[in-house]
Amino acid sequence: xxxxxxxxxxxxxxxxxxxxxxxxxxxxxxxxxxxxxxxxxxxxxxxxxxxxxxxxxxxxxxxxxxxxxxxxxxxxxxxxxxxxxxxxxxxxxxxxxxxxxxxxxxxxxxxxxxxxxxxxxxxxxxxxxxxxxxxxxxxxxxxxxxxxxxxxxxxxxxxxxxxxxxxxxxxxxxxxxxxxxxxxxxxxxxxxxxxxxxxxxxxxxxxxxxxxxxxxxxxxxxxxxxxxxxxxxxxxxxxxxxxxxxxxxx
Numbered sequence: 001x002x003x004x005x006x007x008x009x010x011x012x013x014x015x016x017x018x019x020x021x022x023x024x025x026x027x028x029x030x031x032x033x034x035x036x037x038x039x040x041x042x043x044x045x046x047x048x049x050x051x052x053x054x055x056x057x058x059x060x061x062x063x064x065x066x067x068x069x070x071x072x073x074x075x076x077x078x079x080x081x082x083x084x085x086x087x088x089x090x091x092x093x094x095x096x097x098x099x100x101x102x103x104x105x106x107x108x109x110x111x112x113x114x115x116x117x118x119x120x121x122x123x124x125x126x127x128x129x130x131x132x133x134x135x136x137x138x139x140x141x142x143x144x145x146x147x148x149x150x151x152x153x154x155x156x157x158x159x160x161x162x163x164x165x166x167x168x169x170x171x172x173x174x175x176x177x178x179x180x181x182x183x184x185x186x187x188x189x190x191x192x193x194x195x196x197x198x199x200x201x202x203x204x205x206x207x208x209x210x211x212x213x214x215x216x217x218x219x220x221x222x223x224x225x226x227x228x229x230x231x232x233x234x235x236x237x238x239x240x241x242x243x244x245x246x247x248x249x250x
Contacts, residue, residue, distance in 0.1 A: 010076060012041040012104045012106050013040035013042065014041075014106055015043050017047065018045075018046050018124070019112055020048055020050040022068070022188045024160075026162070028231055030229065031110075031160075031172045033181050034176070041075040043076040043106070044069070047093075047097070049062060065188075071187055098140070098142050099144050101132065102142060105152050109154045111124065113161065114159065116163060117162075132154060132157045136151050156237075157237070158234070161234075170233060171233075173225060174218070174229050
């Protein structure tokens with residue numbers, strides 16, 4: 001980990017995982033701001049440092065991730081060094097993610113979707129999905145800084161939308177937080193279009209049209225629920241309702 005976690009747990013309401021720095025900001029940043037606006041704590045965990053990206057350096061990616069943490073207001077941002085483009089499914093990587101889940105003890109976990117354009121995204125999804133379950137097993141011990149962690153399984157695992165279109169199971173109204181969430185995206189200065197820069201290598205995400213497309217998707221999801229902006233999510237399981245009228249009061 002590039003950030004050393006303390007031995008004692010830091011309870012948060014939501015823990016958002018991304019394969020690379022900026023995954024979370026691009027896909028569910030406005031929802032995370034909404035959660036924090038409702039009085040809850042949010043933590044982010046990047047599984048890699050994004051060191052294999054065409055643009056930027058490991059040092060700039062690290063500093064940009066920290067800048068995004070500050071501007072977004074996360075309780076914590078942890079970066080695991082699991083290897084960009086080497087994000088293998090193995091016992092060691094699973095254990096690292098389990099440690100993070102047991103440390104933060106979130107109610108809700110956000111993750112990359114299972115089927116994605118970038119192989120690391122799909123691999124991250126599988127790792128987080130399995131770690132989400134295994135973190136609750138009593139007979140699977142993990143330690144942090146020499147201390148044995150207690151088993152813990154969060155209540156909900158949600159997959160956000162990235163490059164490939166997914167039909168969401170539900171859409172969050174982020175009309176009041178979408179504009180603010182763009183500050184988190186633009187904190188990754190090396191990765192996205194900047195007016196006047198013409199000599200950088202062209203990538204999928206540094207085209208001028210890329211961020212415009214993201215806004216168009218947010219507007220599309222918003223239109224589905226008759227608001228300005230929305231972010232969509234798929235459920236990993238069946239959602240149980242304790243309050244029926246609260247869900248349908250929107």
